[in-house]
Amino acid sequence: MSDNKPAAKPGHFGFLQVPNYSMIAFSSAIEPLRMANRDTGRELYRWSIFTIDGLPEKASNGLEITPDASIEHANDVTTLFVCGGADIADAWSRQLQFALRRIAKCSNVKLGALCTGSYLLARAGLLDGYKCTIHWENIASLREEFPEVQVSDDLFLIDRDRITSAGGQASMDMMLQLINDRHGNKLVTRISEQFMCERIRSSDDRQRIPLHLALGSNQPKLTEAVTLMEANIEEPISLDELSSYVGISRRQLERLFQKHLNCVPTRYYLNLRLNRARLLLLQTSKSIVDIALACGFISAPHFSKCYRDLFGIPPRDERRKLQLKSASEEAGPGD
Numbered sequence: 001m002s003d004n005k006p007a008a009k010p011g012h013f014g015f016l017q018v019p020n021y022s023m024i025a026f027s028s029a030i031e032p033l034r035m036a037n038r039d040t041g042r043e044l045y046r047w048s049i050f051t052i053d054g055l056p057e058k059a060s061n062g063l064e065i066t067p068d069a070s071i072e073h074a075n076d077v078t079t080l081f082v083c084g085g086a087d088i089a090d091a092w093s094r095q096l097q098f099a100l101r102r103i104a105k106c107s108n109v110k111l112g113a114l115c116t117g118s119y120l121l122a123r124a125g126l127l128d129g130y131k132c133t134i135h136w137e138n139i140a141s142l143r144e145e146f147p148e149v150q151v152s153d154d155l156f157l158i159d160r161d162r163i164t165s166a167g168g169q170a171s172m173d174m175m176l177q178l179i180n181d182r183h184g185n186k187l188v189t190r191i192s193e194q195f196m197c198e199r200i201r202s203s204d205d206r207q208r209i210p211l212h213l214a215l216g217s218n219q220p221k222l223t224e225a226v227t228l229m230e231a232n233i234e235e236p237i238s239l240d241e242l243s244s245y246v247g248i249s250r251r252q253l254e255r256l257f258q259k260h261l262n263c264v265p266t267r268y269y270l271n272l273r274l275n276r277a278r279l280l281l282l283q284t285s286k287s288i289v290d291i292a293l294a295c296g297f298i299s300a301p302h303f304s305k306c307y308r309d310l311f312g313i314p315p316r317d318e319r320r321k322l323q324l325k326s327a328s329e330e331a332g333p334g335d
Helices: 023-040 094-104 117-123 136-145 170-183 185-194 211-215 220-231 239-246 250-261 265-283 288-294 300-311 315-331
Strands: 011-017 045-051 079-083 110-114 131-133 150-152 156-159 162-165
Touching: 011 023, 023 045, 023 079, 023 110, 023 170, 023 185, 079 117, 094 110, 094 117, 110 117, 117 131, 117 136, 117 162, 131 156, 131 162, 136 150, 156 170, 162 170, 170 185, 220 239, 220 250, 220 265, 239 250, 239 265, 250 265, 265 288, 265 300, 265 315, 288 300, 288 315, 300 315
Parallel strands: 011 045, 011 079, 079 110, 110 162, 131 150
Antiparallel strands: 156 162
């Protein structure tokens, strides 16, 4: 399908590097843009690298990239991402605050953050009233220090003119979503295939936070119990067996789950199995019956009911939605 519309102006992303920024979060954001240009043979995107003073900043792995300019010259970007990383509090300065607030006043510029960059936006008062995400190591401290910010454990979040990702490979997931919004699923699928990305994760996906950190204290018995649950998905073990393996009474185990995970062990175990089932449903061609059996359910109807109760949609409809999305990708935008 052809038309005579003029080519859209390339999207221009700016990346503000601060000391000890995460190289993987930064490169995972830029590479999808490069591949979008290469795949289409057009300049769909441009990107520029900035630092506060225009001099190179070392990433947390010790590497340096020569920036294009100082932050004072970030005038024509459509989105500016603050690239965070290790020891993020040390990257704070009044000069940085001033620069971010100045850019935030530009009505045509969106602000974003990679990895721990959300901390710098929050400290500058630029995330008040917004939903955002940050690397799981910093979720608790960000919530405590900035109660006006709605902190989530999502992989990435797009809330109006604020775009944040948790870092690492989540930067790629975020950028693929932005490319999808502008140029469609077909291009995004080809990009993900080039990077051998087996599944395009969405903003509905959550960060997997290590259990001992999610608990906020050392709970070896509880951690051991959850590890046993994760290792016995297809053939669930009973609560009595579980407590026996861990070496505490069933009642003690129930108290631990209720106190630290705010649910009973059976509910936690069920949710583990259902989340595993959802991954199989979205990532494989296994039948719903086979998925139910692989996740410890004795019948497909029982599995469907539990799945709908947790995710709000029956597994058959979830699979159908995925198939429709795949068909749409094949057709391409505008076909």
